[in-house]
Every structure is written in C-alpha cells, then in structure tokens.
Amino acid sequence: MTFELFCMGIIALFVGVLICFSGYRLFLLLLPFWGFFAGFAIGAGAITGLFGDAFLATTTSWVVGFFTGLIFAVLSYLFYIIGVALLAGSFGYALGVGFMGLIGVDFGLLVWIVGIVVGVIVAAATILLNIQKWVIIIVTSFGGAATIVAVFLAVLGIIDLSALGVNAVREVFQESWLWFLLFLGLGIVGLVSQIRTTQNFMIEPPENRI
Secondary structure: OOHHHHHHHHHHHHHHHHHHHHOOOOHHHHHHHHHHHHHHHHHHHHHHHHHOOOOOOOHHHHHHHHHHHHHHHHHHHHOHHHHHHHHHHHHHHHHHHHHHHHOOOOOOHHHHHHHHHHHHHHHHHHHHOOOHHHHHHHHHHHHHHHHHHHHHHHHOOOOOHHHOOOOHHHHHHOOOHHHHHHHHHHHHHHHHHHHHHOOOOOOOOOOOOO
C-alpha cells in the first residue's frame, strides 16, 4: 500500500464517520461532494457496462466519470431538490449493484441498468412521498457505515483501496456476511444517533441559486 493510498484511506475513514453520525446536519455542505461521487460512479459504470472493461481501466471511463460527476455536483449545488434526488438515487444505485454482486452477477450492462432502475425508484419515492429528512438520515448513516467497513477491508488487503468512494456498498456486499453484519450494525448505530440528535433540527432548504 502506497503512502498516497494510505492517506486516502484515512481521509475516507474520517469522512465515513462524519457522514454516518452527522450526515443530516452536514447535508447541505456534503451535497456537491456526494453529487460528484454519485455522478462519477454512474458515468464510469456506464462505460464499464457498455464496453465490458474493468472498472476505471480506461481513460474514457475516467473522463466520462469525471464530467458526469461534475455535472451532478453543479446540479446538487444549484438545486436542493435535485441534490436530494441524486443522494437517494445514488444510494439506490449502489444497493441495486451491490445486491447483484451479492448473488454472484458480475458487473456489466445488466447490473448497471438494475442499479439505475433501483436508483430512480428510490429517488422518485423520496420526492413524491416527501420523506427527504428520513431518506437523508438513512442514506448517510448506511453510506457512511459502508465507507468505514470498506476502509477496514482495504487495510486488510481484501479490496482495492482505490475503489473507495466509487461504490463502497457494493464492495462490502461482495465480501463475507460477517462484514455485512458489521456494516448493518454501524448503520443502525448511526441511524439511531442521527435520529436522536436531530429531533428538533430541520434543514431549511436554500432557494435555487440561479
């Protein structure tokens, strides 16, 4: 493990803990960053699914991922409701892809499509049912927990540390059930903690910035 990847792991662990236990309170600050990583994963994943290359194995996947992430980040910053939809959708995408990996289906076009469909369903339900606060708390709790567990998997050499931030949920799902149970336990602890500390706190959605 190089020094750069080690530093990346420490940063990812810190961010994971922050998101898991304080995601709702920090949501407005985190929105553009979450939008970027969600867009990066979806854009790069599309290239992987279409051409069958390994994830981030080509320059094209990096370029498409970067510009998709940039567009998502800008939209998340400018429009609060789009940011919420992207947050919910990205987690749905990760769960869809992670579930397919859990049942032994390798990443490809079919898996990418399943992730997109699940993501759209989760995003639409979040907006139509007006459950943004609860979705933000759930997504940040379990998203942060997935990142924490993925960091430990990387330290142990089970997964590639460079995969962190792209689809940590999928990486956790593909490993032992013990790691999955740890992910689940951390997510529940983060969920309970956020619910207790935000009972009298509600995000004031900002006006659209354009």
